[in-house]
Amino acid sequence: MEIKQILMGLNGDEAVAYAIKQVDPDVVAAYPITPQTIIVERFSEYVADGEVHTEFISVESEHSALSACVGAAAAGARAFTATAANGLALMWEILYIAASCRLPIVMAIVNRALSGPINIHCDHSDAMGARDSGWIQIFCENSQEAYDSTIQAWRIAEHPDVQLPVMVCLDGFVLSHTLENVMTLPDEVVKKFIGERKFVTIKNHFGKEVPFILDPENPITIGPLDLYDFYFEHKMQQIHAMENAPRVIEEVGKEYGKISGRTYGLVHPYKLEDAEIAIIGLGSTMGTAKIVVDRLREKGVKAGLLRIRSFRPFPAQQIIEHLKDKKVIGVLDRAASFGAYGGPLFNEVRNAFYDQDIKPLISNYIYGLGGRDMPPQRLMIIFEDLQKIMETKRIEKTVKYIGVRE
Amino acid sequence: MAEKLTLKDIAKKPDLLMSGHRLCAGCAAGTIVRLALKATRGPVILANATGCLEVATTIFPYSSWKVPWIHNAFENVAATASGIEAAFRAMKKVNKGPLAKYEHIDVIAFAGDGGTYDIGFQALSGALERGHDFLYILYDNEAYMNTGIQRSGGTPRFAWTTTSPAGKVIPGKRKWKKPIARVVAEHEIPYVATASIAYPMDFVRKVRKGLEVEGPAFIHVLSPCTRGWRYPPEKTIKIAKLAVETCFLPLWEAEFKDGEIVYTLSAPSERIARKPELKKPIEEYLKLQGRFSHLFRPKKRDDLISEIQQWVDYEWRLILKRCGKL
């Protein structure tokens, strides 16, 4: 069924704020930080104009923003927050708590370089620092996807087999502050798609099966002391929930495709089928890279790319399927992992291929730290390097830094 | 305002914190919670900061709580409670969602002195400024007990703790206790009070009042701790009482009305204000507690005891002034 959509001119932050307006969550608790601020500002306007029923808690810190979301979500509310860089770092403690309490909070991360030195521009160091916190992490290519993913996130987070918080990551400034055409769904379509929040049940300490929510009629205890006799089992439950997430992300992405014409998965390939060389990476740079792939194709170079949409859960199988027959792949990391052997994405991609008998040569390119631009020319340098590796069948240097002064 | 709570009301109401928890014998924290929950009006949701109370009442798979309870972290109980209260309000607004069926819910936050004076102060101050309708109860055992008796902003001067040991040169904690309840009162919130379990009716009525006002309320209850204060468990109530009788902890209420913070002395302290000769010397309070034993042995340190006495007198005068008694 074709649904009539409305074309809007929105930047990435506005796209997120608009999606949240349509979702109309019970609680939004947030604190301003560039480049996320537009989200809280726009949303405050929706609140001030009475367009949402949301209780907007203008907290005194990001630590409290997420803490309030934990309280709200535990009380059965839909809770949303948004932040970036230092704000996410300040939340760090509560990220783990939100995930371990299995609270389906949704948070937009407008990716920005972590201090220090202080910098307001895009890289992925903030989100990468949170990769082990137990949150699902979706990286968006453009503002359209930021809008679409902000809607899908609720279905993923609240799915009974998942029950995990979700981060929707969009690149600071590149997406957050750049006007784009965004196709939006009518309010009632969004409402119907996300439905009402449903609750899983647990056995409480009186032996009664009750909804997992702070309800005076059916008291439960959330966040107890949990030592060596049960902690590990609870971590296993989180691990299993994350194992269920890929299926749910794909199901939700397909269902969303039916109402919007835009289908989403764990990974998004571009001109990969017959490609010999390919890059793999996250976020808006992969949009720019499509142009580069097109130019190379015009010149007869068999180039392609794979954009990872879901970094957590990490879609290792899908990556292997898409790239196993390539000759050389370049992994693009927009974050440094100091002292590690390459960037965080590189480590996981290469690890995924370890057990494959036939595998591509894999090279790492760290780029764009602190908002350093990644225009097509710089991406071209990477593809040229991949071509050279293909010809010589040798990687001279595994980890390279792109666009940085010597 | 509803009728004044009576002893009968309290006796009739079942305990909402069950026995079997692992608080030390003689710990005031359990008594504080049981008394406080006697004052609730119906549906309740509790948030608890990390600390002795949290750890001792919930070790998985056990829980002593008969009411919904959440522990998030150490420094954020006020923010967690903000979220719960906001969630309830949002659901009421549209009459939708799992809590919409309740007419009202008493949202109460419990935190220790560490979680209030120190690491949780920012979240507390923020929640008060935003005006959430919740009651914050500080059980003040005057140190980080859960981690083994370290000093906090609530530890009194010259008290021994493991991070303010009584050494050869430095005789315990160097600084005075932060006047937390007055600091909170300056936030101009509807209701602030201090309380002691030695005067249970006074405490319970204050809790009820704190729940009844619209907006944030804060109650500071002294919570004697047998382990950290170094006294035998049967002395808890006696010490709690002496704290009031020596004016170490004056009992008062502060209401923000018509642009003014109106302080009122509560009956046990009011009696002393009327009859100053009832005020006991601080030494009587100090000498029962091992954490002050270096003030008495090997040599009695009258100089230090009188410094504490001076501080008590100063604070007492200050409260008398605020209450219009001077």
Ligand SMILES: Cc1ncc(C[n+]2csc(CCOP(=O)(O)OP(=O)(O)O)c2C)c(N)n1
């Ligand atoms: C962020 C953080 N820092 C430190 C701790 C360790 N810690 C747990 S409880 C506690 C002390 C609690 O003191 P208080 O709030 O006075 O409560 P009490 O245990 O005395 O009742 C500390 C330091 C922690 N859990 N979280």
Ligand code: SF4
């Ligand atoms: S250490 Fe003190 S505060 Fe903690 S449970 Fe024991 S008596 Fe209570």
Ligand SMILES: [Mg+2]
């Ligand atoms: Mg304490």
